[in-house]
Amino acid sequence: MNASETSGRSDAVTDQLCPSCQKRPIVTAYKYPFFRGYVLAWSHGERRSLGCCSCVRKQMLAECAKAVTFGWVSPKALLCTVCCTPVTFARALAVRPKPHKVRELLDELGIPTNQHDLRVNDALYSVAAAMIKADGYAEPSEIDLAAELLARLIPDFQKDALVARVESWKAGAAPGEYLIFLNKFLNAKGRDMLLMLMAGIALADGRADARERKQWITAAITLGWSKADAKARWAQLEAGESAPAADEPEHVAT
Ligand SMILES: [Zn+2]
Structure with missing residues (x-):
């Protein structure tokens, strides 16, 4: 073309x-x-x-x-x-x-291009798939939670699309470029919601793998956190000090 x-x-x-x-x-x-x-x-x-x-x-x-x-x-x-x-x-x-x-x-x-919403959604599917497969396995509990959280962020979310993305995602691969893209276009609240979504997925199967921890901390740093803050926050999340949840779906993209 x-x-x-x-x-x-x-x-x-x-x-x-x-x-x-x-x-x-x-x-x-x-x-x-x-x-x-x-x-x-x-x-x-x-x-x-x-x-x-x-x-x-x-x-x-x-x-x-x-x-x-x-x-x-x-x-x-x-x-x-x-x-x-x-x-x-x-x-x-x-x-x-x-x-x-x-x-x-x-x-x-940081200037939105045509098909911007589609690209944001696509990046969200990829980030979720990367987190689901961070430890090498796609647990059903992780997919279910990701679907629940993504449905709040993506207006016409389709679970089949998420399952397909997870299947094609290489186990352990980082969502680097998608996070860099989202970092440009999500506002502060959107970035926080994304990190909570990722933490929720990582912890959905009741255990935190070292690879999931690394994936999350790298993501937090890509989204503008300091390494120390990211590590401290992960420790809190892992200890269950605050339940990851994404409540309000509106206005996460700039
Ligand atoms: Zn010209």
């Missing part, structure tokens, strides 16, 4: 317009290096362009022109300019739609 710049709006990652021309939709994103030499120092880094193909191409070509103009004063900058600018130039000429890159960059910036 290769959406062209003018058609395929319904397949577009986002309906937001290109920040440069404000006319065409955002369809592509590129990262490329920049170099500047000065008499006493040099600077370098990475630029990112997001927009329509035409504007992104122009920005990359403009960067090449600047490198040729300013990227030679210091020897290091000259070397980098000579090595990298032709690559950026060639990439600029070949700019094409990259929906996957657009999605990555918008996720990184």
